[in-house]
Amino acid sequence: MSMLRDFFTFIGKVSCFGVKALVGAFQPPLEWEFFLGQIEEIGWRSLPLILAAGFALGVVMSMHTRGTLVQFGAEAMIPTLQSAAFFNELGPLVTALLVAGRVGAAIGAGLTNMRVTEQIDAIESLSVDSFKMLVVTRIVACIFVLPLLTVFMDFASLAGGFFSEHATSHISLQLYMTSAFKTVEWANFIPPTLKTSVFGLIIGTVSGYFGYTTNEGSQGVQRAATNSVVLSSLLIIVVDVILVKVIFFFFPGQAI
Amino acid sequence: MKINYAAIGVFVLSAVVLFSVGLFLIGNSHEAFSRHVDFFTELTNTNGISPGSKVKVSGFSAGQVSAIQIPDRPSGKFRLKLHVDDKLHKLVREDSFVTVESDGLVGDKFLLIHDGTDQAQQAPRGATLRGQEPIELSAVIAKMTGVMDQANVTIGDIRTKADGTLDAISATVNNANGIVDGIRSGKGTVGMLLTDQQTSNSVKAAVGNAQQATANLDQVFVQAKQVMTDFQSRDLSQKAEDTLNNAKDASRNLDQTSRQLNVALNEALGPDRAGDNAAENIRESLANVNLATANMAEDTEALKHEFFFRGFFKKRGFYSLQELTPDQYRSNSYFESQRSQRAWLNATDAFATDAKGNEVLSPAGEQQIDQLIGTIKNSVIDQPIIVEGYSNQALAADEMVASRSRSILVAHYLEEHFHLSARNIGLMPLNATAPASSGKSSWDGACVVLLAKVK
Amino acid sequence: MSDPPAIEFQHVSKTFGNRKVLVDVSFKLGKGEALCILGRSGTGKTVTLKLMDGLLKPDSGKVCIESEDIAQVGEKDLSRVRRHIGFLFQSGALFDSFTVGENLALPLHRLDKTKSSAEIQQAIEETLKRVGLDHDKDKMPAELSGGMSKRAGLARALVLNPTLLLADEPTSGLDQITASEIDNLLIKVKKDLHTTLVIVTHDVRSARRVADHIAILDQGRLVGFGTASELEKSDNEVVRQLVSESCI
Numbered sequence: 001m002s003m004l005r006d007f008f009t010f011i012g013k014v015s016c017f018g019v020k021a022l023v024g025a026f027q028p029p030l031e032w033e034f035f036l037g038q039i040e041e042i043g044w045r046s047l048p049l050i051l052a053a054g055f056a057l058g059v060v061m062s063m064h065t066r067g068t069l070v071q072f073g074a075e076a077m078i079p080t081l082q083s084a085a086f087f088n089e090l091g092p093l094v095t096a097l098l099v100a101g102r103v104g105a106a107i108g109a110g111l112t113n114m115r116v117t118e119q120i121d122a123i124e125s126l127s128v129d130s131f132k133m134l135v136v137t138r139i140v141a142c143i144f145v146l147p148l149l150t151v152f153m154d155f156a157s158l159a160g161g162f163f164s165e166h167a168t169s170h171i172s173l174q175l176y177m178t179s180a181f182k183t184v185e186w187a188n189f190i191p192p193t194l195k196t197s198v199f200g201l202i203i204g205t206v207s208g209y210f211g212y213t214t215n216e217g218s219q220g221v222q223r224a225a226t227n228s229v230v231l232s233s234l235l236i237i238v239v240d241v242i243l244v245k246v247i248f249f250f251f252p253g254q255a256i
Numbered sequence: 257m258k259i260n261y262a263a264i265g266v267f268v269l270s271a272v273v274l275f276s277v278g279l280f281l282i283g284n285s286h287e288a289f290s291r292h293v294d295f296f297t298e299l300t301n302t303n304g305i306s307p308g309s310k311v312k313v314s315g316f317s318a319g320q321v322s323a324i325q326i327p328d329r330p331s332g333k334f335r336l337k338l339h340v341d342d343k344l345h346k347l348v349r350e351d352s353f354v355t356v357e358s359d360g361l362v363g364d365k366f367l368l369i370h371d372g373t374d375q376a377q378q379a380p381r382g383a384t385l386r387g388q389e390p391i392e393l394s395a396v397i398a399k400m401t402g403v404m405d406q407a408n409v410t411i412g413d414i415r416t417k418a419d420g421t422l423d424a425i426s427a428t429v430n431n432a433n434g435i436v437d438g439i440r441s442g443k444g445t446v447g448m449l450l451t452d453q454q455t456s457n458s459v460k461a462a463v464g465n466a467q468q469a470t471a472n473l474d475q476v477f478v479q480a481k482q483v484m485t486d487f488q489s490r491d492l493s494q495k496a497e498d499t500l501n502n503a504k505d506a507s508r509n510l511d512q513t514s515r516q517l518n519v520a521l522n523e524a525l526g527p528d529r530a531g532d533n534a535a536e537n538i539r540e541s542l543a544n545v546n547l548a549t550a551n552m553a554e555d556t557e558a559l560k561h562e563f564f565f566r567g568f569f570k571k572r573g574f575y576s577l578q579e580l581t582p583d584q585y586r587s588n589s590y591f592e593s594q595r596s597q598r599a600w601l602n603a604t605d606a607f608a609t610d611a612k613g614n615e616v617l618s619p620a621g622e623q624q625i626d627q628l629i630g631t632i633k634n635s636v637i638d639q640p641i642i643v644e645g646y647s648n649q650a651l652a653a654d655e656m657v658a659s660r661s662r663s664i665l666v667a668h669y670l671e672e673h674f675h676l677s678a679r680n681i682g683l684m685p686l687n688a689t690a691p692a693s694s695g696k697s698s699w700d701g702a703c704v705v706l707l708a709k710v711k
Numbered sequence: 712m713s714d715p716p717a718i719e720f721q722h723v724s725k726t727f728g729n730r731k732v733l734v735d736v737s738f739k740l741g742k743g744e745a746l747c748i749l750g751r752s753g754t755g756k757t758v759t760l761k762l763m764d765g766l767l768k769p770d771s772g773k774v775c776i777e778s779e780d781i782a783q784v785g786e787k788d789l790s791r792v793r794r795h796i797g798f799l800f801q802s803g804a805l806f807d808s809f810t811v812g813e814n815l816a817l818p819l820h821r822l823d824k825t826k827s828s829a830e831i832q833q834a835i836e837e838t839l840k841r842v843g844l845d846h847d848k849d850k851m852p853a854e855l856s857g858g859m860s861k862r863a864g865l866a867r868a869l870v871l872n873p874t875l876l877l878a879d880e881p882t883s884g885l886d887q888i889t890a891s892e893i894d895n896l897l898i899k900v901k902k903d904l905h906t907t908l909v910i911v912t913h914d915v916r917s918a919r920r921v922a923d924h925i926a927i928l929d930q931g932r933l934v935g936f937g938t939a940s941e942l943e944k945s946d947n948e949v950v951r952q953l954v955s956e957s958c959i
């Protein structure tokens with residue numbers, strides 16, 4: 001009973017935390033410098049990871065689909081499948097999970113560390129809203145950066161796919177691109193890409209919550225990092241189910 | 257805090273560039289970035305087309321349905337707005353029409369703008385293109401069944417008419433039979449009744465008409481038969497089926513379909529390879545039938561008053577044997593054409609001289625006659641028989657007397673021995689010359705001719 | 712005393728969860744005076760400092776800074792009050808993503824807002840010079856030793872020339888020489904700028920050197936308040952122990 005109560009209390013607290021952050025994003029003064037710092041940290045610094053993972057995943061996916069499609073003589077479908085898979089689902093989801101791992105841990109541990117080393121108190125002592133300066137900027141940066149990273153992931157995977165296909169069947173770049181984009185529609189690209197903003201909100205909110213509210217030594221830092229990654233990854237996958245449904249609702253033609 | 261603005265710039269800018277590249281590369285991008293032209297079309301049934309459905313011009317992806325205006329009453333039509341790439345505007349002409357198509361068996365529905373003809377003007381912006389309702393197969397079949405029914409009725413009609421013709425022909429023939437019968441069962445030998453020249457003249461005319469009518473009837477019969485074979489040989493039903501298949505294939509234009517069927521029917525009824533025109537045939541035949549039956553009716557009416565003369569005379573072309581000279585008899589086409597049976601009686605065998613010196617039938621001659629009659633048995637009762645008498649005496653008068661007496665001898669024997677009616681037996685003294693059709697040129701004695709019965 | 716006290720605690724209590732950290736604490740501190748707070752770990756010394764800066768709010772009682780109850784004032788007034796308070800946190804609490812110079816610039820940007828960037832740079836360099844870090848302006852906090860971090864923290868607390876300086880264990884964990892350097896620095900600040908000092912420390916010797924008053928906290932209660940010699944005569948054993956024990 002108390003566990004259930006704790007659970008709901010927790011959900012309520014995290015939700016309020018997220019809502020407060022979103023509201024805070026629209027209340028001046030804006031912490032521009034800190035926001036840009038987080039763009040650099042979450043976006044730019046994640047880029048190598050995203051590009052490498054996307055490329056590798058593109059190669060792997062391409063090899064797998066080739067193995068299957070060759071049996072049906074449908075190799076021509078490989079680029080189409082690759083783009084459909086990545087634009088619709090794999091790109092957004094994998095990006096979000098990778099960022100949840102890298103950035104979620106960093107935010108959780110970083111904020112907890114700042115709390116423990118009284119950096120947050122130091123900020124507060126300057127009459128600066130540490131929540132806005134540290135949490136809102138991170139959450140908004142996550143929301144902003146994830147779609148961008150997703151685009152990188154999508155294209156890196158296409159590059160990987162092309163690399164793999166070119167190595168096996170010497171397909172030309174133009175043909176690969178044409179067939180990759182032939183059946184994809186904006187509704188397969190824009191909504192799935194933008195939905196990663198929701199994943200960004202999840203990552204920022206969950207890890208921000210753990211980081212900002214934990215106030216206990218190195219143990220706390222560790223736990224905040226772990227909790228951030230685990231919970232935000234889980235939530236991303238669960239929420240993705242809902243988001244896919246929502247996208248189908250608004251773009252009924254895109255249900256594949 | 258050192259912010260690496262360059263890094264942020266590179267990151268954000270390249271993401272935006274990639275995103276834009278994606279937008280441009282993606283299939284429907286050209287639609288958003290190119291100039292567009294709107295057309296309208298109206299359909300009573302949208303058949304699954306919804307806003308956003310693809311629009312193709314001659315199969316080339318050209319845009320999408322941007323709006324659908326719902327009609328305000330059941331008889332109204334849906335008004336669809338088609339957002340089409342300007343590049344394809346040239347293909348859209350005023351006679352272009354729009355159909356609902358589907359991508360493969362299970363694919364999406366899309367609108368297809370059929371490109372117009374080169375002669376037609378380019379459809380102006382905002383033009384309403386003719387919407388062609390999608391053809392439901394069931395409707396095609398229903399319509400085709402209707403057409404087929406009509407065709408059947410037409411064919412049935414023709415058949416009935418042809419049948420009618422045949423009926424009329426049989427009726428006429430029956431009538432003719434009746435006349436012959438009447439004469440047969442009539443009053444005495446025909447020749448005796450033909451004293452009045454006027455009567456004989458009118459009968460002559462009637463028979464002439466009747467002959468003409470019969471000839472016509474024959475022709476009609478042949479033509480009617482031809483029509484029926486025509487129908488069969490031209491394989492109308494197969495043609496109709498082909499047309500139906502064509503219609504299904506085309507699945508476009510019912511008007512066209514029915515037109516096609518009409519054409520098919522016309523063609524079927526039109527001139528065949530030999531240039532005969534079935535419809536003409538039928539018309540002619542029917543006209544002939546009408547004429548024939550009309551004539552027939554008239555003639556029959558006239559002959560009712562002198563019924564004994566009916567058909568018999570029509571058939572043989574003369575009224576009495578007595579009126580015929582031996583020459584006329586010999587060359588008469590009626591006797592020529594008759595497939596008659598003959599029994600030749602030789603003067604030396606069949607005839608003998610009795611004690612008084614008069615010529616009589618010898619037992620051998622009687623036996624020969626018995627044999628001939630034996631071949632036709634009971635039907636001899638109403639068998640028209642002509643007894644030809646022959647003689648080759650030196651004197652022409654002797655010849656005439658001898659041939660005549662011989663024919664009388666034989667006729668007598670027939671009448672007495674077989675109890676035949678005298679009206680069925682005609683005498684024809686022919687001196688020495690036999691008719692060409694008999695197969696002999698001259699004879700001495702007699703010949704019993706069993707005339708073939710008129711059917 | 713016609714002047715209002717710099718700091719006045721009136722029956723202040725603070726509880727975290729069910730743990731009573733401060734219980735009915737009352738004292739006054741005049742302007743320009745130095746107060747050292749002594750006490751064992753976890754007795755609420757840091758909490759007391761944070762109450763003075765408005766970082767924590769008392770559950771009951773009042774915390775007045777120059778007669779202003781900072782638990783009650785709005786965000787704007789609190790900001791104005793804080794403009795004159797410097798806070799040296801226990802571990803320095805330098806923002807680890809900022810350089811030392813940027814750490815010092817932050818209070819100038821956030822609380823002063825009147826200075827031009829040249830003035831800011833000048834203030835930063837002067838302050839760093841005062842704490843002996845004039846060559847370490849562009850270093851990151853991670854590159855600093857413990858003593859340097861403390862001094863950088865102190866510089867950040869002093870950069871606005873506060874009238875009240877709160878220092879949480881400024882000398883703990885440092886060698887004797889560095890510790891006395893920092894003490895000298897604090898005394899200098901107090902003398903030159905007439906700054907009121909509140910210092911949390913375990914070092915009784917430095918407390919005796921710097922402080923006008925010493926406050927002893929034990930299990931959330933203020934068990935002694937007075938000069939070192941007054942406290943030596945206290946009948947509370949813990950007080951006597953704390954004041955004298957480390958004298959040796």
Ligand SMILES: Nc1ncnc2c1ncn2[C@@H]1O[C@H](COP(=O)(O)OP(=O)(O)O)[C@@H](O)[C@H]1O
Pocket residue numbers: 215727732750751752753754755756757758759
């Ligand atoms: N923000 C806080 N939330 C919960 N408990 C706190 C908080 N700050 C301090 N405490 C508790 O109050 C007690 C006093 O802490 P503190 O004043 O830091 O001790 P010290 O005297 O060693 O500085 C400690 O036991 C600490 O656990």
Ligand SMILES: [Mg+2]
Pocket residue numbers: 756757758801879
């Ligand atoms: Mg402490």
